[in-house]
Amino acid sequence: MLQTIALLMENKPGALLRVTGLLSARGYNIESLTVARTVDPQLSRMTIVVDVDPVLRAQVIKQMNKLINVLQATDVTDTPSICRELLLVRVRAQQESRTAILKEAEIFGGRVVDSSTEGFVIEVTGEAEKLDEFVDVMRSYGDIEVVRSGATAMPLGSKKLKLQPPVPTRSELARV
Amino acid sequence: MSTQLMNGATMLLECLVREGVECIFGYPGGVTLPFYDALYDHPIRHVLVRHEENAAFAAEGYARATGKVGVCCATSGPGATNLVTGLVDAMMDSIPIVALTGQVSTKLIGSDAFQEADTFGITRSCTKHNYLVKKLEDLPAVIHEAFYLAASGRPGPVLVDIPKDVFQGKGHYQPVGAIHLPGYKVFTEGHAGQIRRAAHMIWESTKPMVYAGGGIIAANASEELREFVELTDFPAVNTLMGLGALPAEHPNFISMPGMHGSYAANMGMYNTDLLIALGVRFDDRVTGRLAAFAPHAKIIHVDIDPAEIGKIRQPDLPIVGDVKRVLQKLNKLVAELKPELAPLHAAARRQWRNEIQSWKEQYPLAPVYSDTEIKPQHLVAEIDRLSGGRAIVCADVGQHQMWAAQLVRFNEPRLWINSGGLGAMGFGLPSAIGAQFARPDKLVFALVGDGGFQMSIPELATIAAYGLPVKIVVLNNGYLGMVRQWQELFYNNRLSAVTLDCFPEAEKLAGAYGFKGRTVEKPHELRAAMEECVNEPGPYLLNVKVSPYENVYPMVPAGGAINEMVMGPPQPVSA
Secondary structure (H helix, E strand, C coil): CEEEEEEEEECCCCHHHHHHHHHHHCCCCEEEEEEEECCCCCEEEEEEEEECCHHHHHHHHHHHHHCCCEEEEEECCCCCEEEEEEEEEEEECCHHHHHHHHHHHHHCCCEEEEEECCEEEEEEEECHHHHHHHHHHHHCCCCEEEEECCCEEEECCCCCCCCCCCEECHHHHHHC | CCCCEEEHHHHHHHHHHHCCCCEEEECCCHHHHHHHHHHCCCCCEEEECCCHHHHHHHHHHHHHHHCCCEEEEECCCHHHHHHHHHHHHHHHCCCCEEEEEEECCHHHCCCCCCCCCCHHHHCHHHCCEEEECCCHHHHHHHHHHHHHHHHCCCCCEEEEEEEHHHHHCEEECCCCCEECCCCCCCCCCCCHHHHHHHHHHHHHCCCEEEEECHHHHHCCCHHHHHHHHHHHCCCEEECHHHCCCCCCCCCCECCCCCCCCCHHHHHHHHHCCEEEEECCCCCHHHHECHHHCCCCCEEEEEECCHHHCCCCCCCCEEEECCHHHHHHHHHHHHHHHHHHHHHHHHHHHHHHHHHHHHHHHHCCCCCCCCCCCECHHHHHHHHHHHHCCCCEEEECCCHHHHHHHHHCCCCCCCCEECCCCCCCCCCHHHHHHHHHHHCCCCCEEEEEEHHHHHHHCCHHHHHHHCCCCCEEEEEECCECHHHHHHHHHHCCCCCCCCECCCCCCHHHHHHHCCCEEEEECCHHHHHHHHHHHHHCCCCEEEEEEECCCCCCCCECCCCCECCCCECCCCCCCCC
16 A cells, blocks of 8 residues: 655755665655755655555654654654645647637646647646546547656644754763 | 864864774775875874775774774775675674775766775665765764764764865864754653553563663663663573673573574573563564564563664563663662562562573583584583683674574673674674774684685784784584585585585694694694683684584574474484
8 A cells, every 4th residue: 555754854965865765675666756845955855655565664664764864754644634746737639629628627726837739738736536537537638648746745743843952072072 | 173274084083083083994095095194194093904894894893892983994996895794784783883985086976987886875775874075074074973873872884985085175174063963863761651661560570581682782781781680580581692791600691592592592582471672673583483482472672773663573562762771760660669569470480480490401502522523512612611701702604603602601791793683704703803903901712614714814914914812713614504504404405515625724824824823623632722722822723623514403493483493403213
C-alpha cells in the first residue's frame, strides 16, 4: 500500500540523496517526490509517496528521523492532512470538441494555460484520484500528453516541532 | 583567538588539536599533499599503514580500545574507496571514527579527473553522516560537527571529504563556539515513567535475564551494569559486542548467547520470562529464528537509538536513552523497591538460578585437548591463561573468533575487539595496531585465522616499522574454517575453495620484517611457545598449526531456534 511521508529538512547538498537512499537501499520504488524550500530558505519540505511493506513503515520513518539533515519525518498516510497534486495535460483536439473540452475542464476546476490550433494545455490541481479521472476524460477527446507533479502534503496535526539547541564544541567546553 | 593567516591543511590540524586528536592512521596521496606537508612538523602523530582499509580498521581499534574518536585519512579516489569496508564496519558496530579524505580540486569535481571518485555519494550509506567541504570557511564547523556526531548519541563513522584547493586556500581560523544541528536528536535521559514501570516489572519477574551488548561498552556503563546485576542478583549474558561489559568472572555472568553461545545462555534466553535488553539490537546471530526467540518473555529494551526499538522484536517496555543514565536511574528505583518487592518471587528466582547453574554444569564451555595435535580451543585457552582476563584480544573473523568469544575471559570492557556486525576478515591485525597505539601499556594479541592473516600481511611492515609489541597468533587450520564448517554440515562436505594450502613460514616471514616468528604444531610445545611470544619485548608472529577439522559448537543452525543447539559432532555409536 502506498505510504505518504512528509519531511521537513535542512536545505543542504546531499539531503535529498540521504532520504531517497534510505528507500532505495531497501528496494522501495518511489512513486512520487516533491521538494522545495520553505519560507525559511535554509529548510525544505518534501513529500514522498512510496510503496512500503506495512510492517516496515514505522521503521522507515524512524530511520528518516535519524538522518542528521531531517528535522522531522511524519507518516501522513492515515493522519489528517491536505494532499494535492498539479497536473498539466496537453490535449490535441478537433475543432468540434473544443467547447466540450473547455466544459470538462471547468467541471474539474481546471484552467487553460495554453491554447492553439492544435488544442489546449490545461492545468488542474487536486487529489490524485480526481486527476486520474480528468486524465481519463481527456483521453476520450484525442491524443494527450500528461505531466504530474506528484503529491505534496501538508499535515494538519499540530505536532510541535522540536528543534535541537546548539551544543558547545569541545574546545569551547575546555575553555569554560 | 587565533588570527594568523593559515592554509586549509593547517586549519584542519588546528581543529584536530582542539578535538584532542593525538594520532592519525593514514596513507598519503596526490590531493592530500598539502595536508601531509602541514603534518610534517606537527605534534599530531601520523601512523603510516600499508593499505587504507587498514587505516580505517586501525582507527576502529584505537576507538574500540579507548572510547575516543579514531581518525583515519586517505587520498581521493582509490584511497577513499579503500576506506569503505572500515566505514561499514564502524557503522555496523557503532564505533566512533572520523575519516578524512582528499578530493580533487573543486573546479575539477565531476570532470573525471585523475583519482577522482564520488566519495560523498559512495560513503553516504556507510557513514552516520558525511560532508563535502567546498569552501574553506566551512571547514572548522564541519570538523567539529564531525567529531561531535561520531562520538555522541549512537556513535558511528563520519567522513569529511576535502578538495585539494580547500587544503591550499588561505584563511583565518575562527574558533567555533557551538554546533548547530537542529535535526540531530540525541535521547539521553530516558522516560521517567517508563523507568519506574521497568523497576516494577523487574521485581515481578520469576525468570529474569539480562541481555547486555555493545551499547553498554559504548556508553561506558559497565559499572552501572554491574551494580544492576548485583542489586537484583539476576543472571546476565553479554553479546559478542558486549563481552567484558560484565566481567567474565562475575558470578552472575553466564556467557555469550547466540549461534555459538553456550547451552546455558541460550536456554536461559529461551526460557526467561523477562528479558532486560540493554544496548543490544537483537541481531540475527543472537536470536536465531525470531518466532522462537524468548517466546515466553516480556521485554524491556533500553537503547539510545529509537530506530532500534521494535526493529526486530517489539518490546513490552521501551526506554529510549543513554543506557548509562537509564541504568543509574533504574538502579536507584530498583534499590528503593527492593526491600518491599524483592522477597515476592525470591524463591522462584533462586530456582531459576539453580536451573541455569545446572545447564552450565551439563554443557560447560570448556577447551578440548589432545596429545597428538593442538586443538584450536587449546590455543585459545592458552591466550586466556596468559591474559588472565586483562589483555586486549583483537580477533579476526571466523572460527577462532567464536572460540575466543567462548573461552577467553574479559574482565574489563574494551579488551575484546572484533568485527561483530560486518564480520570483515582482515580486521584483526590492523585493529590490533590501533589498539596498541591507544594502549601502549597493554598486552595486545592479534588472534587471527590463517585466512584473515593473509589479508593483513602488508601491515606486518607497520608493526615492524613502529616496533609495536603486538602478539600475532595465527590459529592455522589450513582452511577457511567457518566456511568449511558450513560446507561440511550443510553442503555434504563438498569443500569448495576453502583450502589454504600455501602458508608462509612464520619464522622466515617475521624474520623478513626483522622480528621473531615461529611455527608450532605439537601440543606439548604450545605452552613454551606462547610464553616466548608474550615475553618477547617486540612483535612476535606465532603460527600455530591446529587440527584442521575442528568445528565450533554449540551451534544453532541458520534459521534454527536458540534452544535447538547442536552440541557437538555426531558421536560414533559403540557396538
